[in-house]
Every structure is written in structure tokens, then in C-alpha cells.
Amino acid sequence: MSRIGRQPIAVPSGVTATIANGVFSVKGPRGELSVPYNQALNISNDNGQILVTRPSDRQEHRALHGLTRTLVANAVKGVSDGYTINLELRGVGYRARLAGRNLELTIGFSHPVVIEPPAGVTFTVPEPTRIDVSGIDKQLVGQVAANVRKVRKPDAYHGKGVRFVGEQISLKAGKAGATGGKGKK
Structure with a gap:
């Protein structure tokens, strides 16, 4: 059995979940999300826990089991806590600012780059060199970031x-690194 798929999902207080016609809907303090799922799988909600079960050990059911459980868990966490991805700008003169809802980046081009967030x-x-992308849909927040x-x-x-906060960038050596830092003789 799938180790991820068989884990129950705890439903926090203030969150309501409904399952109907192949769509798992969840509503919480931050908003509402719907997750379509394959109707061959069974999702049950009892006593504040959501369980995803599969009908057989066929390859397609095994593949969908962990995926469906993860998508449902992401929706429950999104409407209760939300998701935030932090980005940072590195470079002389690189900065960000908000223009209404839009993000305006000054990052070395001849013009500022304006990014409009989706709904x-x-x-x-919080700082001119930090950007926080927030929302309830984990996939959408990650794609926008x-x-x-x-x-x-x-x-x-x-x-x-x-770059993402904490992302490690391996730097290339450049021209001086090709000869070990010594010039030609």
C-alpha cells in the first residue's frame, strides 16, 4: 500500500469538507478550493479525518492513490493556513516594489518589469530586496513564484x-578559473 496514500488527513477546526461527484471541496477561513479526483478512488470524511482508499492494487490505482491524497491534503492546508514562497533579489540596484496589486521589478533592464498577480x-x-508570494492554492503560488x-x-x-530564499547557486569559475588564476607565460 502507498505510504503517503494511507495516511489520514486531519481536518482543522473551522474547515468543512464535502465530497460529491468526483470533486472534493473544502472551505476554510482563507477561502474555498475544489479538487477533482478519479472516481475509482474512495474519499471518506469521518470524525475530522479524511481517508483516501483505492479499490485494487492495479498500477493505475496505486499511482493515483498517493497523488490524490497529497492534492487533498494541500487543499485542506491551503484553506486553513495558506502558502507563502519567499524570493530574494541579489544585485546592485535590484529592487522590488508594489504598484497597487502589481509587482514592479527593477532588475537591470532598461525598463521596470511589471507582474500582475492572478486571482x-x-x-x-517587506524589504526592497525581498518578495513574498502568498495564496491558498499551492500549485498556483509555486507557478507564480x-x-x-x-x-x-x-x-x-x-x-x-x-532566487528563492535559501537557494544555493553554484558559481562558475570564469576566465581566471580556467588557468587556475595564473596568467599565460
């Missing part, structure tokens, strides 16, 4: 650009 995602800029990072990926030689 359900918010940007906050990846799109912000894609505007100016970290440079392989200096490490300048937009």
Missing part, C-alpha cells in the same frame, strides 16, 4: 538575479 495570489514586499524568478534567473558567474 487568489498576493504579493508583499517560478514565473517571477524566470524574469531574471540567477547569473551563473556572479549569482545576480531573483
Whole structure:
């Protein structure tokens, strides 16, 4: 049996879950999410715990078991706590600011880059070199954060650009590293 799929999901107080017609819906203090799932699987909600079970050990059921449980758990956590991904800007003169709901990045181009958040995602800029992407849908928050990072990926030689907080960038040696730091004789 799937180790992830068989784990029960605890439903926090203030969160209500409904299961109908192949759609798992959850409503909480931060909002409401719906997760479609394969109807071959069975999702049950009893005594504040959600269980996902599969009908057989066939390959397709085993593959869907852990996936469905994880998607349901992400929805429950999203409507109760939400998700936040932190980004940082590295580079001289690189900064971010909010213009209404939009994020305006000054990151070495001749013009500022403006990013408009989709519905359900918010940007906050606690410092000019830090960006927080927040929302209730884990997949959407991650995709928006990846799109912000894609505007100016970290440079392989200096490490300048937009990166996730704590992300390690392995820097290349450059011209001097090719000869071990010594010039030609």
C-alpha cells in the first residue's frame, strides 16, 4: 500500500469538507478550493479525518492513490493556513516594489518589469530586496513564484538575479578559473 496514500488527513477546526461527484471541496477561513479526483478512488470524511482508499492494487490505482491524497491534503492546508514562497533579489540596484496589486521589478533592464498577480495570489514586499508570494492554492503560488524568478534567473558567474530564499547557486569559475588564476607565460 502507498505510504503517503494511507495516511489520514486531519481536518482543522473551522474547515468543512464535502465530497460529491468526483470533486472534493473544502472551505476554510482563507477561502474555498475544489479538487477533482478519479472516481475509482474512495474519499471518506469521518470524525475530522479524511481517508483516501483505492479499490485494487492495479498500477493505475496505486499511482493515483498517493497523488490524490497529497492534492487533498494541500487543499485542506491551503484553506486553513495558506502558502507563502519567499524570493530574494541579489544585485546592485535590484529592487522590488508594489504598484497597487502589481509587482514592479527593477532588475537591470532598461525598463521596470511589471507582474500582475492572478486571482487568489498576493504579493508583499517587506524589504526592497525581498518578495513574498502568498495564496491558498499551492500549485498556483509555486507557478507564480517560478514565473517571477524566470524574469531574471540567477547569473551563473556572479549569482545576480531573483532566487528563492535559501537557494544555493553554484558559481562558475570564469576566465581566471580556467588557468587556475595564473596568467599565460
